[in-house]
């Protein structure tokens with residue numbers, strides 16, 4: 001543990017919590033844009049799942065803000081980056097898998113900062129959120145692999161599927177746990193969606 005004052009240690013933790021919050025705000029804007037975009041292209045099932053993942057990111061942004069406020073800090077409102085617009089369906093899922101992969105890596109570094117500054121509550125917060133980002137990564141990576149391997153055959157299965165998610169605010173992790181990718185053609189290695197109880 002560092003020899004810094006309690007106040008300084010607390011400031012170090014608030015700094016990484018705010019960096020994470022800004023990354024969540026960026027992810028929300030990105031995934032909401034993709035949700036509308038995929039819905040316009042008539043890939044309903046993908047649009048619905050990306051929307052549910054955006055809802056997870058909203059919850060993460062709130063969890064970070066609540067912890068920042070608890071520590072006496074001010075949660076940032078500016079996203080870490082601007083959303084890419086008008087992405088083609090072939091771009092979306094590998095782009096998002098990379099974004100989640102980068103997030104997991106960065107949050108693991110932030111978790112170490114929390115540990116070095118002796119804040120076990122913030123360590124646990126990062127642990128929980130990293131696990132959820134892993135669920136998002138698995139979905140994006142699965143879909144990206146299906147598109148790479150099966151191309152139009154896979155996309156044709158998705159075209160015209162409904163994009164409704166109802167009025168519930170439960171996000172992707174609560175509904176699908178570690179699965180969520182729609183089954184592709186038999187033998188394609190797809191992980192079927194598993195509704196959470």
Ligand SMILES: [Fe+2]
Pocket residue numbers: 024027056057060129133
């Ligand atoms: Fe997140």
Ligand SMILES: [Fe+2]
Pocket residue numbers: 027057100132133136137
């Ligand atoms: Fe995520």
